[in-house]
Amino acid sequence: MSTTANINELIEHTLLKPEATSADIAKLCAEAREHKFHGVCVHSHWIPDAKKNLQGSDVKVVTVVGFPHGASSSLAKAAETRIAVEAGADEVDMVINLGAVKEGHWDFIEHEIHELVSAAQGRPLKVIIEIAALTPEEISEASRRAVKAGAAFVKTATGYGPGGATPEAVARIREAAGCKAGIKASGGVKDRAGAEALIAAGATRLGTSNGVALLK
Numbered sequence: 001m002s003t004t005a006n007i008n009e010l011i012e013h014t015l016l017k018p019e020a021t022s023a024d025i026a027k028l029c030a031e032a033r034e035h036k037f038h039g040v041c042v043h044s045h046w047i048p049d050a051k052k053n054l055q056g057s058d059v060k061v062v063t064v065v066g067f068p069h070g071a072s073s074s075l076a077k078a079a080e081t082r083i084a085v086e087a088g089a090d091e092v093d094m095v096i097n098l099g100a101v102k103e104g105h106w107d108f109i110e111h112e113i114h115e116l117v118s119a120a121q122g123r124p125l126k127v128i129i130e131i132a133a134l135t136p137e138e139i140s141e142a143s144r145r146a147v148k149a150g151a152a153f154v155k156t157a158t159g160y161g162p163g164g165a166t167p168e169a170v171a172r173i174r175e176a177a178g179c180k181a182g183i184k185a186s187g188g189v190k191d192r193a194g195a196e197a198l199i200a201a202g203a204t205r206l207g208t209s210n211g212v213a214l215l216k
Helices: 020-037 042-055 074-087 098-102 106-119 134-146 167-177 192-201
Strands: 012-017 039-042 062-063 091-095 125-128 151-153 181-188 207-208
Touching: 012 020, 012 134, 012 181, 020 042, 039 042, 042 062, 042 074, 074 091, 074 106, 091 106, 091 181, 098 106, 098 134, 106 125, 106 134, 125 181, 134 151, 134 167, 167 181, 167 192, 181 192, 192 207
Parallel strands: 012 039, 012 207, 039 062, 062 091, 091 125, 125 151, 151 181, 181 207
Antiparallel strands: none
16 A cells, blocks of 8 residues: 655656646646656647656656547547557556447457557557546446456546546546556645545555645
8 A cells, every 4th residue: 555755756847738738738848847756647639748847857747548538439548558659658548438338238348448458559548437426336347347357547537527536436436446456646635635635545556636736
């Protein structure tokens, strides 16, 4: 289990607003460098800018695929993943197909995740399951399938869905995933107390646009 003493090392400093500018990305990266965050999470358009701004640091560049709805085709998601890797992404966060989850098409879910794991070419792939849209049973099964398909992390939310990370959901994911994958708590991670509760429940990474505030 992670501790809160090195909470900065768990943070993926996030900026996924569609109206973000190059100046916003530069500020995000400067803050990540200053505070030694694990990474920055940006749309794939901004990967080259982020790589340039973070040159010489250990901060990773994370991007999103099939974001925020997850309903694009598997082929499109795989192509998007390959393009992101070629652009320099260090990690990839994909959104699960929620409609397929709701219909219980678990073999499809598992196959799609496996395809994106392959497309990521060794980079860690995180699977965003959008917990607020799922039943507890669907959260558990989605987590199990993600791990079985080779995902490095299960991620709680996009931040654009009906709700974000909760300690209860993180604990459920941990129970289903065991020790085979990390958990990225994302969506509504706004303060230190909330972050610590998520870490205590089993989160090993934090996706938040409030990274600097969490250190105070």
